Amino acid sequence: MRADRLVSLVLLLRQRGRLSAATLARELEVSTRTVLRDIEALSAAGVPVYAERGRHGGFALLPGFQTELTGLNHDEALALLVAGSRRGAQAFGLGSALASAMRKVVDALPESYRATAAGAAQRLLIDPETDLLARRQVSEEVPDTVVAEVRRAVFAGHRLRIHYAAVDQPSKWRTVDPIGLVTARGQGYLLATRSGADRTYRLSRILAAEELPEPARRPERVDLGRAWQERGTRFRTGGDQVAVLARVNPERREDLVGTALAVLAEETDADGWLRMEVTFQDSRHAEWALWHLATNAEALAPQWLRTSLHARATATATRYGEPS
Template identity: 65%
Template sequence: MRADRLVSLVLLLRRRGRMTAAALASELEVSVRTVLRDIEALSTAGVPVYADRGRHGGFTLLPGFHTELTGLNHEEALALVTAVSGGSQKVFGLSSALASAMRKVIDALPEGHRVAMDDAAERFLVEPGADLLSRRSPSEDIATSVMSQVRHAVLTGHRLRFEYSAPDQAPRVHTVDPLGLVTVRGRTYLLASKSGEDRTYRVSRMVDAEALPEPAERSASIDLERSWIERSARFLSADHLAVVVRVAPWRQEELLDMARAVRAEEPEADGWVRLDVTFEDLRHAVWAIWQLDTGAEVLAPDALRSALHGRATALAARYEDPRAGPP
């Protein structure tokens, strides 16, 4: 791990010139103290790293220590830079590894390619954090330790134990045989089997996870795309509550995050969106729609409209005679 970090440090200085210890620490995701130790190790090994003192000081590196990837053409290099400029660097918790890999690839390009890639990185932006209406893109909060254990279990073929917190349910512990990871619309899912039956889990709902020593019971290969399509079809045909709802655009992602599945989506003339979604049951639907306040309107089924009306009526009655405020 340290050797890889030392290479990344050298590549950062080669590409960016002078950098402070704090900037290097942030880029490498280590402490300033670790960076200073690494700088000392590089100097001892004969790598020409120099410290510039003063207000605008930092560390600099003389040119050198690289080989060229002469087989990588301009379009191939551009494809790599474009991919990294999007959301792919966050997928499966591999952001640090991808950033390190791209530093090595770009450093090894011929000089003319490096200049072109620097310009492309400034002029291409894929999937920014918000659209033109300032709506934030959906994002997941997955603990690094959880993602690391899930990824390890998937790749090494070991069983996985985790605590899972589904919406409006008490957390439960599951032990599964992991098959693969799928990311859709910014959400990451674990495809697994449990006691021989297919299971699918949102990784962001895992409270903790541990790859176990025993091997998983699974085939040596898998067609992950086909498996995902089959599971999606089964899920949509399952006995869940189908709901038709109008939702304000600024509440749409919140609704999609709480729904079990989306069957259809259609924009309406007033800017709202009409969605056909499914929920686990009536209780789950009432809980989810209630979170959206006046940003959503249920059109069907009538049972859900009645349940929401009853809750709203009870709440309105409680506050019908508001108490006098402070004098």
Template identity: 70%
Template sequence: MRADRLVSLVLLLRQRGRMTADALAAELEVSTRTVLRDIEALSAAGVPVYAERGRHGGFALLPGFRTELTGLNHDETLALLTTGSGRLFGLGPAFASALRKVVDALPEGHRATANDAAQRFLVEPAADLLSRRAPGEEVPDATMIEVRRAVLSGRKLRIHYAATDRPAAWRTVDPIGLVTVRERVYLLATRGGEDRTYRLSRMLAAEELPEAAERPDSVDLDRAWNERRARFLADGHLTVLVRVNPARRDDLLNTAVAVRTEEPGADGWPLLEVTYQDSWHAEWALWQLGTQAEALAPDSLRAALHDRAAAIAARYAPP
């Protein structure tokens, strides 16, 4: 385990440059003291790692240092063999090619056990036990290639985009990064200096432009996504408190825009605070669940569901 950690430490310094002991400890999930001992061990083994003092100091490798660190342990190999997210970014063929190279480089015995283990894991099949299809969206290869190129090259991107309830229009954006959520791919970008988020399945066409994009040199995509998600949920959406039969929980989640909170209920039915696009969307979604869910708030939604149920009951009352 220590050998794997030492390799990871060297790779972190190679890929990220100077890092503090605290940052390395957090990344490797060990104590700062352990990191300092590992640094000493690397230095004693001839790895040119050095310390920089001061407020912005840390540990770094000498410029130009390279070493072959290609050894993969069993779990790392299995992780590569059982992941498939590369296809979401249009990298399916490249991902498959990379896996072939990884497998070919393994020792014969290790190769056989890794392949056997990979056959015993299935990640995100196309449908669940009820034959419901996964919510993934198709993105044309040509569109994905242009978007990916612009994101990686740091150039402006021209997209033909069909927003909800609006005619498709061309717009030029500054791409920042790509994010996948439940098999959907989003482009985080700016337009005229304002944050924008675009779903790739709604792009009818895309074209990488020669002009450099106006964007920072580095970005924290996780933080950027959470900030945009919070703004999206606060912008005219309806928040509903619902109790639901555990057997229909997934059906509830499939109709909601987002889940804010979830906690167990006293009667075994979980209590969820979910967000819908508007009151009509919430009424439609909860009506599909019948008596298997109950909206506890807001009162306006309860009244709307009551009125709809009363109208249906009156229509189908015996003569």
């Protein structure tokens, strides 16, 4: 791990010039004290790194210094394979590996291409954290130690013990046979089987994980795309789902569709509004979705949903009708 960090430190200085200890610490995700120790180690190994004092000082390499330490390690190569979505790399605990791998890729470019590639990269922004309305993409933090253990079990084909906290249930240990990892909308999921039955676990709810030595009971090959689609279909058509009939302003149709599990029927009323039958995960999900559409939607059925939304709206109006 330290050897990889030293290589990354050298590559950062080669590609970006003089950098402060604080900047290096932020890029490498370590403390400034660790950076200073690494600088001393590089100097002792003969790498011509020097310090510039003063307000705008920092560390730099002597001009013209070259290094061939650009080989990718396993996690860095894996990070590049999932680099189609940087958020995917983050969800699988490969964010720092991706950053390190990209530094090595840039350093391996011919010098004549390096500046051009860096300039072009600054003109592209893929999958930003917020949209045009400043709404943040939801992503969940998963401890690196947990996701690394899950990854090892998935790739090695070994069984896995996970301490899992399901919704509205006490957390408990369970042994699963991992099949693969999926990221969707910034969330990471483990696809697995338990006692032969398909199971899907959200990575952020895995509190601890332990790779076991025995082989997982799983097929040699798997189509993760198909497996994910099948599990999604079962999720949308099972459980305690709620069907809602609603009238919706057509300008807000996508907002409703984006939160619903499925659209069962849709037609246009005489006034241009849409009459839609949609399903939600449960009653709380249905109430949340219709409430957020405010006057741009009206729940027609079931009656309990209309009653609940009316009570919430009355309480809100009462609160804001009082002097502040």
